[in-house]
């Protein structure tokens with residue numbers, strides 16, 4: 001097909017040349033004899049001044065009339081000198097330069113464009129099979145191997161833990177033999193999970209850069225195309241390409257676009273995305289362990305991913321990439337301040353402190369805006385004032401995403417989270433605390449994360465009461481320190497109430513109510529049922545008794561939270577201060593606070609479970 005096109009083009013060029021060949025073209029010899037025929041009065045040389053070489057139009061004015069001739073010359077001055085020599089007058093008006101593009105390239109381009117459109121349309125009608133023949137299925141992966149733009153871990157600021165987690169993958173890619181010899185199994189797939197702009201793509205590139213291996217990158221949305229079957233064939237091509245280049249990294253950005261939970265699509269179970277995902281799973285299962293291909297993927301929505309993708313032998317390694325803490329932000333600012341001369345007055349540490357919740361991309365953007373402002377004012381360096389202006393621009397522009405947090409809000413959040421954390425730690429059946437953070441996430445001001453729960457078949461009454469107590473701990477801590485209370489605990493209160501209510505109406509954990517299920521929202525969803533029968537299955541008397549019981553549980557848990565928080569008042573303050581300083585603290589740092597506290601941390605440990613709950617039901 002391509003050959004036809006080429007032949008066609010050559011034919012066209014040949015024809016256009018034919019047309020330009022005219023009979024009135026003369027050689028220098030003929031020109032000389034024309035001039036020396038002594039019939040000539042005057043010659044008009046039409047020539048483009050800019051181009052002295054080429055085809056010159058000569059209007060030879062003779063006694064018998066004008067003759068138009070064309071002559072090829074290497075220098076138009078030759079003609080002038082020759083005419084002077086022969087004492088023949090001449091004039092030389094300039095003619096505009098031929099637009100070479102318009103006269104020769106443009107027609108060709110138009111023809112080629114039209115042909116392509118025709119072929120494309122023909123293929124669309126042909127459908128899937130032809131589409132494949134036209135290579136639409138070829139993987140769109142871009143291979144980035146340019147060595148000088150190599151990204152290394154040093155360009156990824158903060159994210160210390162994340163880098164450490166990826167270090168072994170780098171090492172494996174550098175020297176796979178070492179691992180194969182001792183029979184170690186290296187993960188095939190690594191899933192980077194975190195909000196947008198936190199450096200997931202950067203991290204993946206840095207892994208390739210550090211290991212010095214090729215990096216194939218493709219975005220999940222590239223797989224999802226209008227042609228049926230294209231996504232799957234793209235996956236196939238991508239892995240073939242990777243196998244030829246192993247060891248290497250395949251990076252699938254926005255993997256949620258293809259790997260969303262299957263079977264939830266509206267248009268039946270066999271849509272395009274599903275085929276693509278299946279192909280991806282087949283490919284990942286298909287290459288052996290230690291073949292030297294590491295598939296990395298990024299998403300900010302791990303909850304919507306198909307669980308199949310997280311099975312062993314697929315993406316069995318998860319790396320959480322969170323928003324940077326204050327130190328991380330300072331490091332990121334340093335990386336991006338590189339190459340931007342800063343005036344003395346700029347304090348990156350202080351900027352880091354005022355940008356809680358900003359991601360790496362936000363910070364990069366901030367400095368870039370500041371640099372633009374400086375450049376606009378023709379300055380060679382950035383000033384604090386530029387940063388301030390840039391701050392307003394990005395901080396307010398992206399208000400929802402990364403609101404600038406006031407110091408007061410930050411302080412309240414710190415005490416709130418410290419309150420949760422202390423209760424997690426002190427109460428025996430919950431916790432331990434894995435990390436405490438006041439880095440704002442999408443909705444919440446902060447979070448306290450207990451270690452992943454053990455798989456327990458039953459929840460006990462004691463544990464449920466402790467869960468309620470922990471949930472109330474945030475509000476209790478706020479009250480302990482501030483005169484006023486905030487709305488920040490509404491989610492906690494909702495959770496506590498929900499738990500207390502199910503204890504009473506569902507699990508028969510209240511002696512007052514007894515072993516009767518009064519739970520009115522059954523787990524089975526029955527469309528229309530809730531609408532038709534909004535009335536409860538029990539009378540007003542029972543309802544008020546339930547409410548009273550729920551309130552009693554909440555009140556007693558609240559009192560308990562209050563007394564514990566009060567007892568650990570020094571830890572509460574120390575924890576809040578540390579949080580304000582570092583924004584995120586680890587389990588070790590948190591537990592060290594208790595060691596410093598002179599109090600006996602075995603407050604309730606070992607006590608009888610019924611007694612220690614302090615609530616009599």
Ligand code: ADP
Pocket residue numbers: 155156157158159194195196197198199200201202203298332335359360361362364
């Ligand atoms: P993600 O893939 O998580 O959405 P990116 O890796 O694309 O985020 O990050 C976008 C940009 O933000 C990067 O190109 C970089 O300039 C900046 N950035 C993000 N995180 C960091 C970091 N930890 N260190 C340095 N720069 C960062």
Ligand code: MG
Pocket residue numbers: 197200201202253298
């Ligand atoms: Mg990205």
Ligand code: ZN
Pocket residue numbers: 416420474475488489492
């Ligand atoms: Zn809370």
